[in-house]
Amino acid sequence: MDKFNARYAYESLLLMQPHIEFSGLWTKGDRFLISCPSLDKNPLTSDGKPLRDWFHYSCRPVCCPIEIASDVPEGYEQINERSESELARLFGEPLTLSELHRELYITLPKSFPLSAIKSGAGKVVVSVNRLLTQNEENEINIAFANIGIDFDIEVVDPSEDSETNNDKALKKSFDGLTLILSERIKDKVPNCVLSSYEEDEEFWIDNRVNVFSSDICSRKDVLKPSFLKKTSACFIDATVFPPKNIRTYLPIYQRLVISMPLATHFASALDAFNVQETELLNLIARGRVQFILPQSIQRYNLNFIAKAIEIDPDSVLLSRRLAAASVAETRARLPFLYPPFGASAKRDLLRLLVSVSEPKIKPVGEVLARSLAQGWVGMERNISNRGGMGTANNGVGTILGELINTVSGRDLRLELITSSMSVEWAAAVGATYCPIENKGYSDFNAANLCASLYSGVENAPLINPVKSLEPFMEGLLTLNNDASVLEVDDVFTSSDIDRLGGYLRGVTGLEDPSEEIAALNERIRKFETNQNRINRLDILGLGGVAVATAMTGNPYVPFGLWIAQYILKNADPSRDVGGKAIDWIRAINARSSTDAVLVSRLRSKIQGL
Structure with missing residues (x-):
């Protein structure tokens, strides 16, 4: 205990x-x-x-x-x-009463009559709705043991506890990013939504140990088949900022993965998409639109979510499963962000980072060590509480923000952390990220920088991500009109989109997509003759062929390999810590993903059509 x-x-x-x-x-x-x-x-x-x-x-x-x-x-x-398994189970974490209630609720059977908890002098008081059976008494004792609570436990009936009603407030979240418990929405949402949300809770309890303690866990192990389809996909963040016309994406991508607008922005998002709710539901039925819900479910339009789930239960990816996929995919690209071991081995890695003496690399090592340490302390608790939003402190945005602040004094941490999450989610669902681009705000540059760091850095002693990604597919025409979205879907659901999607994923033998791009562009022109209602879209990325190990002589390497080559090899040789951390570092060369993260760029001014 x-x-x-x-x-x-x-x-x-x-x-x-x-x-x-x-x-x-x-x-x-x-x-x-x-x-x-x-x-x-x-x-x-x-x-x-x-x-x-x-x-x-x-x-x-x-x-x-x-x-x-x-x-x-x-x-x-x-x-x-603590072991990796204990860390994942929050064993020994300093939990608040609301966090303890959360852990008990999601680990105990749904039939358990848990009402509230409070703390006393050297004990925890658990209020229940009825007398417990012997089996239920065993269940509550096991639940406390799994969390590492080493205090006396007193179970009382609400009738014996005059303060129970006041203590029920402890079940409420004081953190707007904390995921609400299913018990608090069971009487407020349709059954299909409640069932999906409870499944997401159960998924997390069943899988979190493997997610945090195994570096062989991949997004394929946690995502449902609908989010693993080998078709071209784009990721659109419509949470708050208005997205582009949905017809911009339909001719190019088979799947549109949308970060669900918050309830307060749902109507404006439909206006920006230039689509009716019924049309969006029809696109869900056709398998063209999917949604992710990074935040707590009560912040979204619950009626729309219910309709989407009734049409296709697998069209909606809830926060905890999204978090698992994001951790797994990020670890595949940048293993050092989520090392699957305990504090001492992590400390060994940090000690190597801060021991670098080479003047040009030393500041990078110090920033990396500081950023990683801050993210690792309480990481499992943070992600368990916040789901997809809990990964914010552990992405490349935090590292980039600290590096830029150290070098230039500019504070871009919030912008980079936000963009980093979107890039991570896009990578987790196998999609190209479509940056937010509005009159008052654009995260293109921040997303560009984050995506480039996920994809690779120059194979040179100075850290230098590809500040401006090269055109990967250039000159694609797409729509910006008000034609029926179902008609657009009918016209542009064909093999040419599949071939271009295969090129994006590197799974076809297509070396030059120019003919397919020209054919698609010709169909766009025939569908829409008014050039003012056509946009041009470029897809940017660092080609997967270029992102390879340094052994091949290619100019770019995964960032995790860069750290192994240019920081750890310059670490103080007297710090031969050995053990799990070093063995793991040697192994990441072969396991780091070399898939490029892609970002799209929309150009509204078209010349010479």
């Missing part, structure tokens, strides 16, 4: 201060001690603060009886850090 969250405190210390040597966590009774051989030399944290002060005010959980000492007194026993 994890009393006082002592292991969490120790592991956070390891990750946040990797340059300082620690020699384990020790315990005697209810007291805990972290061994730091250099403590007498008054070590400073990475931001220049005294270690002891920083630990007590910025790292140690409240009321945790834990100290840092240079020597281990007699009678203390060493404690192992």
Whole structure:
């Protein structure tokens, strides 16, 4: 059991201060001690603060009886850090009451009469709606053991607890990004929506250990077949900003994967798509439109979601399964963002990053170490609570934002983190990302930079992602009119789209798509004779042929391999940490995905048609 969250405190210390040597966590009774051989030399944290002060005010959980000492007194026993499985199950995490209630609710059977929880003096009080059976008593004890709660548990009937109604407020989320529990929407949504949402909860409990602790888990292991079709697809973020005319995408992509507009923006999104709700539902029925829901379900138009699920239950990808696919696909491209091991092995990797002495590379190593450490502390809890939105702190946007801020002083972190999530989601569902481009805002440049880093960087000592992706398919004409979307679908659902889609995915022998592009463009011109109602679309990317290992002599390599080559090989040779981290680093060369992430660019001004 994890009393006082002592292991969490120790592991956070390891990750946040990797340059300082620690020699384990020790315990005697209810007291805990972290061994730091250099403590007498008054070590400073990475931001220049005294270690002891920083630990007590910025790292140690409240009321945790834990100290840092240079020597281990007699009678203390060493404690192992948490395993990968324990981290995934949030074992020993410092949970709030609302987070504890969430974990109990999604792990216990839906028939369990859980009403509310509250804390007491050295105990947790669980309020239930009726007397528990012996089997249910065993279930609640197992649930607490799996979370690592080492306090007395008292189960009471609501009639015995005058404060139960007040404590029910604890089940409400005070974080707008936290996923709502299915129990709170069961009386407010159609049965088909509730069933899908409960399935998403169950999926997460059944799969989160494998998602976090296995580096062989892929998006194919977690996504349903409808999101794995080998057809051309684009990803459109319609959450808040208005998208483009839906006819822009239909002639080129077989699948349109749309980030569902929030309920407050649903009507305006339909206007921007220039489509009626019934037409959108018809496109779902035809397999042309799918939706992802990164945020909590109550933030969306529940009536529309119900209609979509009734037409095709697999047309909607909910937040937890999206998170699993995003973690798996991101790890395939950039393994170091989600290393499948515990704190000590992660610390070994961070120590190598901060030990680089080569002046040109040292700042990159320090930024990487700082960004990775901040993302790894509490990562499993954050993603468990927020689903798809919980990956924000672990993408390349965070790293790029910190690098740019360090080098230039410009703070672009929010923009890059937001764009990074969209690029990750697009990659997770196998789609080309269509950036947000409106009069007041465009994330094209940010998305371009994030996609290029996911695809590859120059095989040179200085980090240099492809700042301007090269045209991958150029000069595609597409529509910007108000023709019937079903008529557009009828006309442009054919083998030429499949061939172009195959070229995008690199699965055909098509070396030059110019003839197919010309044929499609001619059909566009015949369908729409008014050139003011036609747009030009370029698809940008770093070709998968160019993104290869350095052994081939190609100019671009996956970013994870760049780190292995140019940072880790310049690390302090005296830090021969060995073990799991180094073995894993050596293996990522062969396992890093070399598929390019594609970004589209829409050009509304057409000349010489």
